[in-house]
Amino acid sequence: MTQRAFRLDHFLPYLLNQAAERTGSKFEQVYRDTYGLTRTRWRVISHLGTLGDMTAAAISRSSHTEKTKVSRAVAALEAEGLVLRVPSTVDRRTELLQLTDAGRSLFVSLSAEADRFDQELRTALGTDIAARLEQTLRQLAVDALPKLPDK
Template sequence: MDDQADLLDLDCFLPYRLAVIAARVSKAMSVLYAEKFGISIAEWRVIAHLAGSGRVSIRDIHARVNLDKVKVSRAVSRLEEAGLVLKASNAADNRLLDITLSDEGWSVYRQIVPLASGFEADLLSALDDTERAALERVFEKLHARLDENVEAARSLYPKV
């Protein structure tokens, strides 16, 4: 390809930049809990979601934590083996399992939260109050735009 104008500059491409920063943040934060508690990024996401949601299915976790169903299922299985989550039959639908944090899972969660909060505070300390407020507004606007355009995007960019 001779025409440089047709090339995508990944360093300036918003979806790429967001993916890279999200991966770097997750990886950096995982240092806080991986070594001490032996849990992965996916497992931490499951624990954090369960702490805020109570009894939920793997399908519910998958929809919320931005991980594919296989990763969620594996994370839940490893957490169950470690005694951090409990599985029970769903009373309304026997095909589903309800997942909850065990007492040990709650203990791990309560130990990680201050570490995670400190990590967040340290990361955000790179921004002043005005920048933090602007970042929050940008996130809200991007979420709103994505919500508005999901169906439009499906019609504009059909599966090939």
């Protein structure tokens, strides 16, 4: 019974969390200090910027973010004049969200910085390793994860 001892620093969920936290908070400095955005607000902006106009529920599903978190971020962004709500005529429960001119202009500059940051990351890791990382992460993020171990 050579029982391999549990090692936190080899536990993938922990390593994923650490890597995400460090990388994310590093880039967070950009949109926080320079643009006064929170993470969820940046997430909403970047969704609208890259995926086009969409509803809050769609953003919530696409980003696996609590719908109430999205709702509050949208409210703030609307108050700041960065996002516009267009009530749908077909489904009166929903409203389509779209960037205002100010919102789009913010997205353009911020996404340029994001691109640069991403490039630096990939260069530091090595482009081939970064590409493999991206593929594996997408698998973890999107595809089905293993079921929880049955006890």
